[in-house]
Amino acid sequence: MTRVDWLIPRYDNTALGALLPGVAVSLGHDLGGPAVSLPAAQRVCVVLLDGLGHRQLLERSRCAPFLGSLLKESQALVAGCPSTTATSMASFGTGLPPGRHGLLGYEVMDPDRGELLNQLRWHPDTDPLAWQPHPTVFQRLAERGVPVTQIGNPEFLGSGLTMAALRGASFIGVNRLPERVDAAVDRLAGPGLVYLYWADIDAVGHAYGWRSSQWRRAVRGVDRQMARLAGRLPAGTLLVVTADHGMIDVPPLDRLDLAIRPGLWSRFRVLGGEGRFAQLYCEPGTAPEAVADLARHVAHWVGERAFVRTRAAAIDQGWFGPVDERVRGRIGDVVVAGREPFTLIDSRTARPHVLSLIGQHGSLTADEQLVPLLVHVV
Known part of the structure; x- marks a missing residue:
């Protein structure tokens, strides 16, 4: 890590949680609260690349010519505290800060059971709708008649984290990224919102470190698919790419x-x-x-x-x-x-x-x- 800059999130329109409310506004539906400013559109595709931090992409932008062409050093979002997948996905999905949606880490205490809850794997005795009762942005858009689709791992359908943070969208479960790209293109033949998730950059970064050749190779592969996605989407579609957190290497x-x-x-x-x-x-x-x-x-x-x-x-x-x-x-x-x-x-x-x-x-x-x-x- 080249710089150690301490960053306490402000949970304003620079927050990851402000992205989907901004997408809602671009589709013509102001849901209130902080919202990222985005162009108006009838079709929006939001891609979340797990683990692809802003600073990491800046330093390795040559590995990602398409994504790098969209990158601006001063244009970034702030994940929230803690900067981990479960917390970020709930902020992303609800538009709320962690202290309100309540998914406050990878493993946190469930006071009712007196045990830790792993918020990626969940526990059958913890009701995700009681754990996170606030409506998601997907639910609020669907209630207004906007077609909303989530594309991700097949095992995410009905999972605790999906129900807590991302409920309300129709779900397509496919394993390979090219198939997810194809599904997104198919769904956006008409107006609506598609959310596409991909986890491999995070997995490779955890295993080998983000400065590794394996990480660079994973980013190159994803970049090719993002360029293919942009090339196949209907004219006028808004494509937004983000992530849930960055990463550092710890020996x-x-x-x-x-x-x-x-x-x-x-x-x-x-x-x-x-x-x-x-x-x-x-x-x-x-x-x-x-x-x-x-x-x-x-x-x-x-x-x-x-x-x-x-x-x-x-x-x-x-x-x-x-x-x-x-x-x-x-x-x-x-x-x-x-x-x-x-x-x-x-x-x-x-x-x-x-x-x-x-x-x-x-x-x-x-x-x-x-x-x-x-x-x-x-």
């Missing part, structure tokens, strides 16, 4: 392991969140003084590698935007937001796959927060 030696700090991990109950935005949950009813003492101990241990805040301090500083009382308990009593290339792990409980990841995200650095806003009128 294995830059990981701190709670398993080697028994005097620390005995002070809290469970570790949630993700490596770049760890959330430490204490036993229910823990006194504020004990939480503050835990935060001081963690801050002393991690030093300059991260910013450490209590839940109350992070909320007061606006990290999550306005926070509804119903979701407050989902946030860790103490949160650890990576500043330098660093992750906080617990090797006793983390899956081996997670421990092997090189590309990481979740924190409030600009490298993780900034995502592209690429606009092309066919």
Whole structure:
């Protein structure tokens, strides 16, 4: 990571959550709230490329001649806190900040069950509509008669995350990106909105790092398909390409392991969140003084590698935007937001796959927060 710029989201019209409300306005439907300014159109195709950060694309734009031709250094969106897929997809889908939609990390506490909820895999005892009750932009547009289609992995149909964050669209599940492009072109033969999701850039970045040759190869392949999509869409279609978060590479030696700090991990109950935005949950009813003492101990241990805040301090500083009382308990009593290339792990409980990841995200650095806003009128 070449620059360490701390970026607390403002949740205004620069936010990822303002994109679909902006698309709604371009289609003639003002839903209220912050909205990205976009050209008017009868057909809109929104593509979300998981893990393709704005700064990463700037540095590697030669790998993506089509996307790079749409790239402007000063034109980007801010993902939100934490900068992770579940949170960003809910902000994207609802137009709301994380403190309102309540999907506040990769793994967060479900206070009703007293256990962590993995918000990508979900849990059968957690109702996604109760977990995130606000209507999505897709629902609101569909209610106004706008045809809305979601194109993604077949297994996403009816999943917890889809129901919580993206419900309301008709669904097409296909595996390969060329088939998704073909499906988008077919659906946009008439007016409406198509949302297309692709995950491979994120997966490759996690496994090999975003500076790897594998990452560049994945971006080249996606860029070719985006150029093909633009070339096949009907004239007048608005094509918008964005992402859910950026990424940094974290060498294995830059990981701190709670398993080697028994005097620390005995002070809290469970570790949630993700490596770049760890959330430490204490036993229910823990006194504020004990939480503050835990935060001081963690801050002393991690030093300059991260910013450490209590839940109350992070909320007061606006990290999550306005926070509804119903979701407050989902946030860790103490949160650890990576500043330098660093992750906080617990090797006793983390899956081996997670421990092997090189590309990481979740924190409030600009490298993780900034995502592209690429606009092309066919």
